[in-house]
Amino acid sequence: MFNLTSSESFSLIVLPLLIFTARVLDMTLDTIRIIFVSRGRKFLATFFGFFEIIIWLFAIGQIMQNLTNITYYLAYAGGFATGVFVGISIEEKIAVGTVVVRIITKKEATKLVENIKSEGYGVTCFDGEGATGQVKLIYTAIRRKDVDNVVGIIKRFNPKAFYCIEDIRSASEEIYPQINPYYRVSLRTFRTLLIK
Numbered sequence: 001m002f003n004l005t006s007s008e009s010f011s012l013i014v015l016p017l018l019i020f021t022a023r024v025l026d027m028t029l030d031t032i033r034i035i036f037v038s039r040g041r042k043f044l045a046t047f048f049g050f051f052e053i054i055i056w057l058f059a060i061g062q063i064m065q066n067l068t069n070i071t072y073y074l075a076y077a078g079g080f081a082t083g084v085f086v087g088i089s090i091e092e093k094i095a096v097g098t099v100v101v102r103i104i105t106k107k108e109a110t111k112l113v114e115n116i117k118s119e120g121y122g123v124t125c126f127d128g129e130g131a132t133g134q135v136k137l138i139y140t141a142i143r144r145k146d147v148d149n150v151v152g153i154i155k156r157f158n159p160k161a162f163y164c165i166e167d168i169r170s171a172s173e174e175i176y177p178q179i180n181p182y183y184r185v186s187l188r189t190f191r192t193l194l195i196k
Contacts, residue, residue, distance in 0.1 A: 015062060016075035022059040023076055026052050027083020032091055038167070039097045095145035098168045103138040103154060104130065105161040112157040116140055116150065141168060 029052035036045040059076060066072050105112070109125065116123050116138075124139045142150055147165060154163055 011066075011069070012071060015066075016071045019059050019062050019072055020075040020079040020082075022055050022062075023079020024083040024086060026055040026059060027080050028087040028090065029055070031084055031087025035087075035091050035096070041096070095143070095147075097144050098141055099144050099147060099165050100139060100141050100168055101147070101150055101154075101163055101165050103136075103140075103158075103161050103163045104128070105136050105138070105158050106130070106133070107136075107158050107160070109136040109138060109158065109161075112154065112161070113138060115153050115157055119149065119153065121146070121150065 029048045033045045033048040033052060036042075036048065059079070063072050063076055103109075103112070113123050113125050121140050121142055126137050128135045128137045140150065151163070151165075154161055
């Protein structure tokens with residue numbers, strides 16, 4: 001009887017594709033796990049780590065059984081590189097965590113500060129001394145998913161302002177824009193359905 005796993009097409013096409021796919025999944029989970037570790041999310045990091053290592057064991061097991069097949073090495077390396085890319089892309093989409101945006105401007109910053117506040121973000125502003133004279137220092141702690149919105153405000157009201165964005169592992173108090181009432185009702189309804 002014909003054995004699928006011993007056929008030449010299985011060893012040249014199917015198995016390398018399985019190794020590639022396993023490595024993509026493994027490295028995607030690994031990249032997300034590392035990001036969760038850096039943000040102090042230990043339970044999520046542990047959860048992703050468990051599945052990551054199971055998938056990795058499958059991929060490395062296939063390589064060890066076929067040490068002379070270069071196709072497996074290429075599939076393994078290609079899956080690794082693709083998995084890192086996919087993991088970072090997914091993390092950018094879910095945008096977990098909090099960042100601090102530091103803005104330094106020579107220009108009067110009243111409108112910039114007012115517009116950041118009007119969007120519902122907390123703002124701290126004070127005078128400082130820069131290399132070329134007086135500056136305004138503006139700090140705001142925001143959710144990562146709000147970075148594009150805040151950068152857009154900065155560019156609209158002071159396109160020459162210097163700004164930098166840094167991850168925050170934790171913050172004692174945060175001020176964020178209110179959730180749209182529609183979403184608040186939807187979340188409440190969803191929680192009610194889960195409890196029932």
